[in-house]
Amino acid sequence: KAGVTQTPRYLIKTRGQQVTLSCSPISGHRSVSWYQQTPGQGLQFLFEYFSETQRNKGNFPGRFSGRQFSNSRSEMNVSTLELGDSALYLCASSLAPGTTNYGYTFGSGTRLTVV
Amino acid sequence: GENVEQHPSTLSVQEGDSAVIKCTYSDSASNYFPWYKQELGKRPQLIIDIRSNVGEKKDQRIAVTLNKTAKHFSLHITETQPEDSAVYFCADYNSDRGSTLGRLYFGRGTQLTVWP
Numbered sequence: 001k002a003g004v005t006q007t008p009r010y011l012i013k014t015r016g017q018q019v020t021l022s023c024s025p026i027s028g029h030r031s032v033s034w035y036q037q038t039p040g041q042g043l044q045f046l047f048e049y050f051s052e053t054q055r056n057k058g059n060f061p062g063r064f065s066g067r068q069f070s071n072s073r074s075e076m077n078v079s080t081l082e083l084g085d086s087a088l089y090l091c092a093s094s095l096a097p098g099t100t101n102y103g104y105t106f107g108s109g110t111r112l113t114v115v
Numbered sequence: 116g117e118n119v120e121q122h123p124s125t126l127s128v129q130e131g132d133s134a135v136i137k138c139t140y141s142d143s144a145s146n147y148f149p150w151y152k153q154e155l156g157k158r159p160q161l162i163i164d165i166r167s168n169v170g171e172k173k174d175q176r177i178a179v180t181l182n183k184t185a186k187h188f189s190l191h192i193t194e195t196q197p198e199d200s201a202v203y204f205c206a207d208y209n210s211d212r213g214s215t216l217g218r219l220y221f222g223r224g225t226q227l228t229v230w231p
Contacts, residue, residue: 004158033218033219035221040223041223042204042221042222042223042224043159043204043221045218045219045220045221048218056217056218090158090159092219097217097218103149103161103164104149104161104219105161106151106158106159106160107158108157108158109158
């Protein structure tokens, strides 16, 4: 069974540009959550999608957005990139929100560097 | 509040010793408590979890205990090995936080180093 797949693995972007990251959940999982990980800040929750709808959102500016497709794949977009957006972006998939029987499984992440 | 407090932030032990990491949470409605291990350059991986109706759970050398009254839960690693060196994250899940939909709230992580 394939795990959670995130693409690309690495990205280098310039300030002011925008970027789109992709996450394909485990087959059968319909919930995708996104996190930003930076040294010292741990895992900061961005948003969660289920059935193509954003069901929960963290405390990030509107430059951070996302969407989910009918096949449960999710994308997140960051517009007008800032140096502080440099981080590892992780997504996690689960069967559905609140179904903790099998936990949340993380992808390997996309390392974004803004220069 | 939404924060999960995790201590210590760094922990160094000698191979064979035990390691304990503790997390506290604030909302009594939290009902699921997973622990993740993240090795350098890799993804966080679920290593053990516990639900609010259970006080303790073991899996070989690792165990998690939950004290609902005090609102804290701990990860215990016995007979530590160098390959246990990693960052460990605790989290809690609350499916009923008033108008806020449930989700995982993570601690800031503990860097565990096991010296041979």
